[in-house]
Amino acid sequence: MTDRPANDSIDILERIADTLATRNPARGGDPSTSYVAKLLAKGPDAFLKKIGEEATEVVLAAKDADPDKILYETADLWFHCLVMLEHYGLRPRQVIDELARREGLSGLAEKAARPPS
Numbered sequence: 032m033t034d035r036p037a038n039d040s041i042d043i044l045e046r047i048a049d050t051l052a053t054r055n056p057a058r059g060g061d062p063s064t065s066y067v068a069k070l071l072a073k074g075p076d077a078f079l080k081k082i083g084e085e086a087t088e089v090v091l092a093a094k095d096a097d098p099d100k101i102l103y104e105t106a107d108l109w110f111h112c113l114v115m116l117e118h119y120g121l122r123p124r125q126v127i128d129e130l131a132r133r134e135g136l137s138g139l140a141e142k143a144a145r146p147p148s
């Protein structure tokens with residue numbers, strides 16, 4: 032476990048998101064030199080398929096209870112989610128804001144307060 036300050040984590044996500052933005056083919060990213068540009072150039076089906084695959088890898092790693100594999104596969108999943116956010120013009124900061132909004136709100140209480148469907 033690293034001893035980076037908590038704020039550094041969102042800084043890293045935002046920095047990677049900045050890099051991904053430069054790789055977007057819509058902004059001149061080159062699919063011949065960039066994995067991200069290549070994936071984004073293929074369109075949503077390609078990166079959504081990767082998210083599905085990486086999510087499955089996370090599940091398998093967790094079933095194996097292998098900490099190194101869990102961390103590696105979760106990083107792959109998060110990375111591909113960042114690519115997806117870039118495509119839709121969204122930022123990791125916005126996901127963190129949503130988690131912050133929920134902070135301290137019990138999932139059980141939130142569910143009980145939902146209007147009847």
Ligand SMILES: N=c1c2ncn([C@@H]3O[C@H](COP(=O)(O)OP(=O)(O)OP(=O)(O)O)[C@@H](O)[C@H]3O)c2ncn1[C@@H]1O[C@H](COP(=O)(O)O)[C@@H](O)[C@H]1O
Nearest residue numbers: 047050051054064065066067068069081084106107110111
């Ligand atoms: N964090 C990552 C990252 N994590 C994983 N990957 C790549 O994601 C790809 C898919 O991983 P898999 O293990 O599923 O490999 P695979 O089965 O061979 O992949 P596919 O052929 O199915 O696409 C691999 O090529 C990994 O190297 C990443 N590629 C890039 N980044 C970040 O994105 C930035 C921009 O990358 P480029 O666009 O390549 O310059 C980099 O500087 C990094 O910060």
